[in-house]
Amino acid sequence: MNEVYARIQHARTADEVVGRIEDLILEGVLRPGDRLPGERDLSSRLDVSRPILRDALKQLETRGLVVSRHGDGTRIADLIGEVFTPPVMELVATHGKAIADYLEYRREIEGVAAGFAAARATDDDRALVSDILARMRQAHRHADFEREAALDVEFHNTVGECAHNIILLHTLRSCYRLLADGVFFNRGLIYALPDARDTLLQQHVAIGEAVLAGDPHKAARAARDHIDFVERAMNEAERTQNWQKISRLRSLQRAAGRKPAQGGER
Structure with missing residues (x-):
């Protein structure tokens, strides 16, 4: 210190x-x-x-x-909180195109950041990446969702720091603030999908190991593949949630239809 x-x-x-x-x-x-x-x-x-x-x-x-x-x-x-003011966050959170644009932006910018990180990471940077990967594996073993979600954001922030580009660093931090605050989507829905937690861990490990290995192309590809999966999983989670809502409404309606009418004919 x-x-x-x-x-x-x-x-x-x-x-x-x-x-x-x-x-x-x-x-x-x-x-x-x-x-x-x-x-x-x-x-x-x-x-x-x-x-x-x-x-x-x-x-x-x-x-x-x-x-x-x-x-x-x-x-x-x-300072990051001022990049997206509450009115702006509320505006983008209620428009579907903003969600798609957010993921598109993350896909490209994180690919660049991961590539830079792999090329520029110092020994201290690599030690940080190794440490956070170990903590992510531990949280996964204990099925600690809240810890996994927090480490998800910390991992991406760390990769951004390893890129050693000031503009990328602060742009990504503002981007991840939206992720941490759940502005665009509830990550709990994605984690609830079958095998999603395993897949997300594998993808974070793939990014981290490519950074540790000093392979920019592999790191960039792994980062983009990760966002592609998040987008697919988010769409599937939303679709599944809608199915569950419809199924619930049908069940309620059928149950109501089977009840004897009160005050009916004698």
Whole structure:
């Protein structure tokens, strides 16, 4: 953690501190909600005076990059949440074409990200990918759906980070926020399909292993195949859900028809 907030070597000014925090946010090292170290600790790590640090944090807060609350310290602002405002999310969630466009976008952009990740991943990146794959396998063995769903988003975010492209990183994070919040579809419906959980794990492993192997073409293909499956599974889950609704309505109607009429003829 000390390496994250490495001491500033040259001019120790508020602008230098602002630039350091900006870089950490832009590169995805600091994520929305991450709390900065306390004032005394952070000023010591950066090797700047506390007045300089306070000035820098004030500038960052004025620009909306950090949020300070009494008793909670200073945290990185939820910048991603502002990409898709609630009215926009509500609008796209209620239009079928937006769902198709979302998956089309993910298919292409994740293929690019996975290819870059395979070509650019560092040893630390590969260690992160290996760790998350191990946790995904464990969650799958325990049939822990909530954990699997959370790790799904974490895995894709990690691959995006391994691509080492700032624009891709933040674009994908906003994209995955929609996924995590269930804006477009309920992933629980997909997980309920026969063999879907097994297939999803295999596909995530295929992407991860291609990244670990440094094979950009294989990684890109595995990422696109994954989204193709998600789209098919989503359509099947929606169709199955509609069938279940119709079957339920029929059963209710037949049951009502078999009941003796109240107050009937004598």
